[in-house]
Amino acid sequence: MHPRKGTTLHMTITENPAIRNGVDTATLFATLDAIKADPEIAKFQFRASNRWISGAHSRSTLDGFFGAKQEMNHAVAHVADADHPAILVGEDNGPTPVEYLLHALAACLTAGLANIAAARGVNLTEVTSTFEGDIDLLGILGLSKDVRNGYQQIKVTFNVKGDDPEKLRQVVEQSRQRSAVYDVLTHGVPISIDVVAG
């Protein structure tokens, strides 16, 4: 069995931790110190396993991952469904795959924002954001060679409330500069695909 919960990189905090924006900043800084002392801790592998259900409907399980030099699991195995809406010949049993890209970007920028603000002593009271991705389906349908398959652009708007607006803007900018998902979506990543058929 892999550890399911409560595992942290730092076990020696005895004082009441400094919680800001819901972030345990003592643990955050202790984690940074632990990684500085042993960079191998920072090597992670995240995983998904997916099963086709019917038509455009499939379900992924997000559970096991590797990090901090050990195999781990989420507190519970997270499950996510995806499908196409009726107008795209699906049954709408979940968001579309491309909407999950927007959600991933939203969640990454927002988590970074909360963590960075906490580390800088900046208080947040409310953070909302909207994401718009433009896509021309002539690409994926193979009806035009001049149209790409994916989004042509993504437009993001953040509404952030809390301390000094200029500090809030700087925190959003720093979150963008340190976002894993923003990096992948703007710069791309090598993907290899193996197929076992039959």
Next chain:
Amino acid sequence: MHPRKGTTLHMTITENPAIRNGVDTATLFATLDAIKADPEIAKFQFRASNRWISGAHSRSTLDGFFGAKQEMNHAVAHVADADHPAILVGEDNGPTPVEYLLHALAACLTAGLANIAAARGVNLTEVTSTFEGDIDLLGILGLSKDVRNGYQQIKVTFNVKGDDPEKLRQVVEQSRQRSAVYDVLTHGVPISIDVVAG
């Protein structure tokens, strides 16, 4: 009110539709014909709205979208939570943002596979797949300038059962070539971020 369900681009099918792999191929081909006749139908915009909850925990709603020259909504408003696990100073209220990237890729390739196989008359009996994304957190933590923020590579393995294995392989390859998420993740997309602070 925007149409919530049952809206398709083709309303004149009276015969029993040809269902293969759970895909209504008659509607699929009718949709292609409708788009060929009026390419404006193919211009879509997908959207997410996100609200920060606490720490690394946020929640996205995926509901309204534009497509087929009209504002539409999903059959229900889909909701997705994201968080960091305990070892990354979160509370594990959902998958991590980077796991959602893997799920988006899984769901897009799998939906494409089912649709393309159906269009080609290829029967599927089982499709499972695994996704592994390697990431070194020295990047997002700002501890190394030589390490990127996002995944360094993603490795995918598909297990596909059904008709002739060679046809199944060709269907997976065609799905890769026509996948919106694969395109975005391998080639990147321009992202603009506006901030309203205070």
